[in-house]
Amino acid sequence: MSGTVHIIGAGVAGLAAAVRLARGPHKLAVYEAAPQAGGRCRSYYDSSLGMMIDNGNHLLLSGNRHALSFLSAIGSEGQLRGPPEAEFAFADLVSGDWWQLRPNPSPVPWWIFSSQRRVPGTNARDYLGLFRLVTSRRDLPLEIVLRRRGPAYERLWQPFFLAALNTPPALASSHLAAAIIRETLAKGGRACRPLIAAHGLSAAFVDPALAFLSERGVDVRFGHRLRAIAFDAGRASNLDFGAEKIRLAPADQVILAVAPFNAREIVPGLRAPENYHAIINAHYKIAPPGNLPPILGIINATIEWLFAFPDRLSVTISFADRLIDVPREELAAKIWEEVAEATKIDMPLPPWQIVKERRATFAATPAENARRPKTRTDFDNLLLAGDWTATGLPATIEGAIRSGHRAADEIAAN
Numbered sequence: 001m002s003g004t005v006h007i008i009g010a011g012v013a014g015l016a017a018a019v020r021l022a023r024g025p026h027k028l029a030v031y032e033a034a035p036q037a038g039g040r041c042r043s044y045y046d047s048s049l050g051m052m053i054d055n056g057n058h059l060l061l062s063g064n065r066h067a068l069s070f071l072s073a074i075g076s077e078g079q080l081r082g083p084p085e086a087e088f089a090f091a092d093l094v095s096g097d098w099w100q101l102r103p104n105p106s107p108v109p110w111w112i113f114s115s116q117r118r119v120p121g122t123n124a125r126d127y128l129g130l131f132r133l134v135t136s137r138r139d140l141p142l143e144i145v146l147r148r149r150g151p152a153y154e155r156l157w158q159p160f161f162l163a164a165l166n167t168p169p170a171l172a173s174s175h176l177a178a179a180i181i182r183e184t185l186a187k188g189g190r191a192c193r194p195l196i197a198a199h200g201l202s203a204a205f206v207d208p209a210l211a212f213l214s215e216r217g218v219d220v221r222f223g224h225r226l227r228a229i230a231f232d233a234g235r236a237s238n239l240d241f242g243a244e245k246i247r248l249a250p251a252d253q254v255i256l257a258v259a260p261f262n263a264r265e266i267v268p269g270l271r272a273p274e275n276y277h278a279i280i281n282a283h284y285k286i287a288p289p290g291n292l293p294p295i296l297g298i299i300n301a302t303i304e305w306l307f308a309f310p311d312r313l314s315v316t317i318s319f320a321d322r323l324i325d326v327p328r329e330e331l332a333a334k335i336w337e338e339v340a341e342a343t344k345i346d347m348p349l350p351p352w353q354i355v356k357e358r359r360a361t362f363a364a365t366p367a368e369n370a371r372r373p374k375t376r377t378d379f380d381n382l383l384l385a386g387d388w389t390a391t392g393l394p395a396t397i398e399g400a401i402r403s404g405h406r407a408a409d410e411i412a413a414n
């Protein structure tokens with residue numbers, strides 16, 4: 001009587017739902033439009049660089065508990081690497097200053113009183129402004145809630161919120177910004193260790209999840225794009241994959257874990273975010289200098305984060321809408337100038353790749369945040385998952401996995 005759970009979309013949200021349900025009584029069927037799983041969080045072989053790279057550099061924090069529990073369930077928590085304590089290196093390309101931000105491990109934030117641990121040029125009072133942010137009742141643009149002048153904003157909050165929200169911080173949702181602070185910085189440095197998938201996103205999040213599911217008899221059916229759902233008497237009754245149509249049995253349920261623009265085409269009248277922002281990643285095939293930190297925040301430059309992998313340097317530029325139509329050759333050369341300046345590498349442009357994700361995440365503004373739907377829909381047997389659903393977090397791996405867990409828990413509870 002438990003029926004089949006049909007999971008549409010094998011991004012991390014869909015995979016998390018499937019992994020959570022795989023031990024339960026339900027039969028599972030997972031469908032993915034693309035030839036591979038992972039969605040916006042995956043690795044691929046890049047023939048121009050001759051190596052595996054990720055579609056985008058992804059940073060997690062040790063406070064991302066749903067992401068970590070997903071990795072632990074599929075046996076790949078060891079794939080994430082980071083320093084033993086929270087530390088973030090920054091370089092200012094205009095002043096030439098370098099510094100490290102080092103929140104202490106416990107939740108009592110004594111690091112803000114230490115000039116060795118906080119941002120140079122700031123004092124402890126500059127950090128107390130966060131209190132207003134985390135206690136703000138209304139979801140307002142950050143510019144109303146956070147003081148936007150001075151070194152604390154320019155050297156910390158601006159780059160931090162830009163990276164986490166992929167939205168100009170002035171316009172971004174105070175509730176989403178506050179949620180990140182509550183789940184990371186407010187819990188102390190122990191929840192803020194930066195973590196990256198050392199051998200790529202697929203090796204950490206995707207391949208072990210597929211293996212976990214396969215061992216339990218659940219295969220992902222690739223090349224299955226859901227085109228429409230037929231509804232009858234307040235329930236989803238048929239799934240239309242074009243050549244294949246599936247009639248749902250009375251106990252069957254559906255978790256739709258696709259991007260919002262796909263979901264809106266499939267579910268009539270679905271209210272969901274409508275605006276997106278781009279992220280651009282630039283990859284250069286060159287071994288990093290030995291003294292370069294694994295992740296470096298860059299201030300006063302076009303580039304924002306520089307990731308040093310053993311075989312390449314990779315750059316992330318968030319809210320990159322202004323650059324999306326710039327020719328790739330021009331971008332590669334311009335970004336390399338800044339990388340060379342930050343790293344003191346005196347070399348002409350190495351082999352490169354530019355990856356543009358036009359709709360990387362929904363715009364994390366208060367208006368778009370208010371458009372995010374809950375897990376349950378108006379249709380009895382249709383649930384939603386994805387980083388754009390009402391997780392309370394911005395579009396992140398943590399939010400996506402949490403949404404998948406929520407959908408699975410709703411089904412398990414019923």
Ligand SMILES: Cc1cc2nc3c(=O)[nH]c(=O)nc-3n(C[C@H](O)[C@H](O)[C@H](O)COP(=O)(O)OP(=O)(O)OC[C@H]3O[C@@H](n4cnc5c(N)ncnc54)[C@H](O)[C@@H]3O)c2cc1C
Binds near residue numbers: 031
């Ligand atoms: C460049 C970039 C950098 C990022 N950096 C970070 C970061 O540093 N830290 C962080 O936490 N997050 C980051 N993110 C965000 C993170 O990648 C996403 O939040 C997360 O991957 C979203 O997962 P999802 O499963 O909700 O959606 P998706 O990954 O979009 O998965 C949806 C899946 O559904 C499939 N699908 C769509 N339509 C259909 C259909 N009709 N039928 C069947 N299948 C369908 C798609 O092919 C896809 O596989 C970044 C994203 C990008 C693009």
